[in-house]
Amino acid sequence: MSSESISGGLTRVAGHREKTLAETFVLLADTLVADYDIVDLLDQLVASCVNLLGVTAAGLLLDDQRGHLAVVASSDESTRLLEIFQLQNNEGPCLDCVRLGTAVSSDDLVRDRDRWPLFVPAAVDIGFRSVAAVPLRLRDQTIGGLNMFNARPDPIPEDDRRLAQALADVATIGILQRRSTHRSSAMAEQLQHALNSRVAIEQAKGVLAERGNVDMDHAFAILRRHARTHNLKLTEVALAVVRGDVDLTAETGGTPSA
Amino acid sequence: MVDREGWAGLLAETAADRASQPLRISELCVELLGVTGAGISMVTKAGNHGVVCSTDDVSARIEDLQLTLGEGPCIDSVRGNAPVLVPDLNSPQEIAVDRWPAFLEGAGAAGVQAVFAFPLRVGAITLGALDLYRDQPGDLVGDGFSAALMAGDAAAQALLYVDTGNGEKGGPELDFGSNYQHQVHQATGMVQVQMAVTTEAAFLMLRARAFATGRSLVDLANDVVARRLRFSTEDL
Numbered sequence: 352m353s354s355e356s357i358s359g360g361l362t363r364v365a366g367h368r369e370k371t372l373a374e375t376f377v378l379l380a381d382t383l384v385a386d387y388d389i390v391d392l393l394d395q396l397v398a399s400c401v402n403l404l405g406v407t408a409a410g411l412l413l414d415d416q417r418g419h420l421a422v423v424a425s426s427d428e429s430t431r432l433l434e435i436f437q438l439q440n441n442e443g444p445c446l447d448c449v450r451l452g453t454a455v456s457s458d459d460l461v462r463d464r465d466r467w468p469l470f471v472p473a474a475v476d477i478g479f480r481s482v483a484a485v486p487l488r489l490r491d492q493t494i495g496g497l498n499m500f501n502a503r504p505d506p507i508p509e510d511d512r513r514l515a516q517a518l519a520d521v522a523t524i525g526i527l528q529r530r531s532t533h534r535s536s537a538m539a540e541q542l543q544h545a546l547n548s549r550v551a552i553e554q555a556k557g558v559l560a561e562r563g564n565v566d567m568d569h570a571f572a573i574l575r576r577h578a579r580t581h582n583l584k585l586t587e588v589a590l591a592v593v594r595g596d597v598d599l600t601a602e603t604g605g606t607p608s609a
Numbered sequence: 610m611v612d613r614e615g616w617a618g619l620l621a622e623t624a625a626d627r628a629s630q631p632l633r634i635s636e637l638c639v640e641l642l643g644v645t646g647a648g649i650s651m652v653t654k655a656g657n658h659g660v661v662c663s664t665d666d667v668s669a670r671i672e673d674l675q676l677t678l679g680e681g682p683c684i685d686s687v688r689g690n691a692p693v694l695v696p697d698l699n700s701p702q703e704i705a706v707d708r709w710p711a712f713l714e715g716a717g718a719a720g721v722q723a724v725f726a727f728p729l730r731v732g733a734i735t736l737g738a739l740d741l742y743r744d745q746p747g748d749l750v751g752d753g754f755s756a757a758l759m760a761g762d763a764a765a766q767a768l769l770y771v772d773t774g775n776g777e778k779g780g781p782e783l784d785f786g787s788n789y790q791h792q793v794h795q796a797t798g799m800v801q802v803q804m805a806v807t808t809e810a811a812f813l814m815l816r817a818r819a820f821a822t823g824r825s826l827v828d829l830a831n832d833v834v835a836r837r838l839r840f841s842t843e844d845l
Contacts, residue, residue: 539756547731
């Protein structure tokens with residue numbers, strides 16, 4: 352293969368990425384000016400992180416205001432479990448990142464086994480070899496962290512880290528600037544709202560999964576589709592489903608359970 | 610006033626005694642948030658109403674009035690699913706005057722000048738509210754608002770764990786499981802449908818089953834989500 356075709360290929364790849372990057376930020380900007388749903392936005396951010404940075408997986412942790420962190424978004428189930436593993440064992444790069452309020456990374460987890468003796472084997476076990484975590488920060492306060500995992504032991508390039516920090520900043524704005532109709536709301540209320548929305552969505556997934564006899568991913572897709580089609584917030588739809596104010600069983604396409 | 614971490618720590622310690630946890634949380638609010646009194650009422654969608662605790666006679670009166678009259682900041686905060694803050698009950702600008710005429714009269718007579726209500730929530734479950742009052746008008750000072758929200762979260766957890774038998778040591782693991790494991794919330798939704806009950810009842814059933822069978826809530830929830838375990842009305 353000639354060198355020209357290689358560089359041509361790289362340009363195309365880079366061009367594609369520029370386009371995706373621009374599209375992502377336009378989408379996020381659109382979301383932020385509308386009356387957006389916070390969980391929807393954070394899910395979108397985690398997915399963007401995976402798409403834009405080409406990492407294997409990503410997750411987002413938030414301070415729950417009661418001395419713990421909580422997983423509020425993740426690109427897949429095993430990543431969510433790995434985040435929970437860190438919280439339960441009180442050890443790992445994502446916790447360090449939030450505690451220190453600075454980016455934390457490991458280009459090769461196997462070499463960093465001594466740094467996180469519990470986390471590394473668990474991460475390697477599900478196929479991750481490198482990690483990078485950037486903080487969600489507002490001035491001197493850290494409210495959470497955005498974490499990226501890679502299957503290969505490669506450093507995440509400096510440009511990509513800056514991009515990750517930009518995405519983390521969007522998440523911070525999204526969480527803290529949610530417009531409140533009755534007062535300028537405190538950070539605690541915004542964090543509480545984000546975490547509580549996630550819980551309501553999980554409860555709604557359970558209701559739909561049982562009613563429509565579908566799996567959790569399918570249940571979530573139904574919630575999201577209904578929200579988009581009817582121009583409603585995901586959390587509003589979730590609350591209505593759990594409270595029995597709306598029945599989406601017909602939209603599951605599954606066999607309703609008896 | 611303590612800092613955020615200190616306050617979180619104090620709230621976490623209240624879990625050591627589940628039976629008195631709601632009262633202890635209310636007492637902490639009085640000790641550290643500059644309010645005169647605090648109380649918690651349960652107001653659920655299923656229509657169960659009741660005063661859980663109060664730190665003094667006036668707070669008991671506030672809770673009682675609201676439940677009797679069916680109006681007031683606590684009721685509104687449950688309905689609106691958001692905090693309701695009334696820093697001056699006598700201010701003519703307050704919408705409260707139109708919304709709660711009977712409550713205002715009763716609360717005023719008891720010497721209440723400011724009241725702040727925080728809903729107790731776990732996802733779609735709304736259990737009631739934490740009401741703080743002051744005998745002088747004025748806003749919650751400093752980080753009082755954030756601290757009260759945190760107290761409301763702790764109280765919501767406390768109410769879900771209350772009334773589960775004697776002498777159970779509800780450790781932090783239990784809280785941890787219910788807070789951070791999505792399966793628990795997914796399983797709650799499934800059990801709600803299986804048993805045709807409210808969300809809070811479904812959560813309590815899950816929890817009671819875990820306790821009775823000596824399993825962790827998360828383990829049990831995993832079985833429900835994986836459809837290895839179904840709750841059935843025949844179990845009742």
